[in-house]
Amino acid sequence: xxxxxxxxxxxxxxxxxxxxxxxxxxxxxxxxxxxxxxxxxxxxxxxxxxxxxxxxxxxxxxxxxxxxxxxxxxxxxxxxxxxxxxxxxxxxxxxxxxxxxxxxxxxxxxxxxxxxxxxxxxxxxxxxxxxxxxxxxxxxxxxxxxxxxxxxxxxxxxxxxxxxxxxxxxxxxxxxxxxxxxxxxxxxxxxxxxxxxxxxxxxxxxxxxxxxxxxxxxxxxxxxxxxxxxxxxxxxxxxxxxxxxxxxxxxxxxxxxxxxxxxxxxxxxxxxxxxxxxxxxxxxxxxx
Numbered sequence: 266x267x268x269x270x271x272x273x274x275x276x277x278x279x280x281x282x283x284x285x286x287x288x289x290x291x292x293x294x295x296x297x298x299x300x301x302x303x304x305x306x307x308x309x310x311x312x313x314x315x316x317x318x319x320x321x322x323x324x325x326x327x328x329x330x331x332x333x334x335x336x337x338x339x340x341x342x343x344x345x346x347x348x349x350x351x352x353x354x355x356x357x358x359x360x361x362x363x364x365x366x367x368x369x370x371x372x373x374x375x376x377x378x379x380x381x382x383x384x385x386x387x388x389x390x391x392x393x394x395x396x397x398x399x400x401x402x403x404x405x406x407x408x409x410x411x412x413x414x415x416x417x418x419x420x421x422x423x424x425x426x427x428x429x430x431x432x433x434x435x436x437x438x439x440x441x442x443x444x445x446x447x448x449x450x451x452x453x454x455x456x457x458x459x460x461x462x463x464x465x466x467x468x469x470x471x472x473x474x475x476x477x478x479x480x481x482x483x484x485x486x487x488x489x490x491x492x493x494x495x496x497x498x499x500x501x502x503x504x505x506x507x508x509x510x511x512x513x514x515x516x517x518x519x520x521x522x523x524x525x526x527x528x529x530x531x532x533x534x535x536x537x538x539x540x541x542x543x544x545x546x547x548x549x550x551x552x553x
Contacts (some may be wrong), residue, residue, distance in 0.1 A: 291483065296401055296534060299527035306521045312528065318493050320512065320522035329525040331532065333495050337502035341485060342478035343411055345417035350471060352418075354460075360426065361433035362441070362455050373427075380423035388487035391416040396488055399499075408490035409499045412475030421474050428473075432466040433459055455516070468548040472541050479537055482506040505533045 303312065305330045315330020360369055395416060396407035437457050444454035482504075490501025491511065509526050516523040 281549055286315055293534070296527055296531050299524060300531040301524075301528075302441070303521060303524040303528040304314045307525070311367055312525070315530070316493075316495065318508070318526065319502050320516070327521070329521070329528075331508075333493050333503065334505045334508055334529065335532065335536070336505040337410065337489070337496040340496040340502070341413045341417060341489065341504060342475055343497050344410070344414035345421055345478050346471065348414065348418035348473055349421040349425055349474065353422050354467065356422070356426045357429035357433055358455060359458075360430040362437050362459065364449070376423050380427065384420065384481060384484040385487075387416060388484040391488040404442040404499055406490065406501070408488055408501055410489060410496045411498050413489040413504075416488055417478055418480065418482055420484060421478060424477065425474055425520060426469055428508045430469075431464070432463045445485070455509050467547060470542060472544050474539050475540055475544070479504075479533065479540075480506055480508045482516055486510060493549050505529050 292339060310343070312331060313330055313335070314332050315328060316332050316394040317330050318329040318334070319325070319328045321327065360372060364372065391412060393410050397408075398408035399409060399412055437455075440458050440462065441454055443449070444458055449458075485504055489503060489507065491503045491507055492501040493508075496501050496502035509530055512522070513526050516526055
């Protein structure tokens, strides 16, 4: 009976794994299928490196160039990750190595609560609070790449804090008692033992976080300004996810505009795969 249960469970696991792979393959196939007609009208070079996006011929010819959108997506995502990783690792060190078990039990639910807040709520907070501060600082509309980066960093923090603190807590329980028995101070052990031993999993958390950052739509769209401009820290811009969300509802099905939006989504997907691959290779080579 136990052998049959094990076999059934094994088949169930294999079946669910195969279903996951098939769903991913179907999504990739559908996006590529809808994106490829774009390149019958627009060359790949013009699409990737063109800076003019004009899906309707209001003034002049139509044009589909997403270079500014690509750069804005990368700029905002890595800016947010750089800010979030510094604060996130610090908070994770506090929760795993400094806070007592009782304090962790009190603080962890608040971290999980922050992760569960919808992105549109973060966007409203950004509009009401963050944008107003930038207006007072002299930015005319308050909407800019830096505002989007700060807001996105706040959204990434709960995930980074939770995943990094869990990793560090396991490493601390394994190594810290031995370090203290040898007379090594707690902070020296954290800096030289716990952090290096946790870095591999921290890199994995960064991979997942950059995927979340590049795919975020609503919050970024509400504070970045949504202008097709090359991104500057205090200037407006627009991400790939934002332009898809803003224009997909008005694009005529089967038109070049419609297929170009799918092509932009395909580019975003390729960027995510490439960044994940690069970070994974770096993690294996630098950390082993």
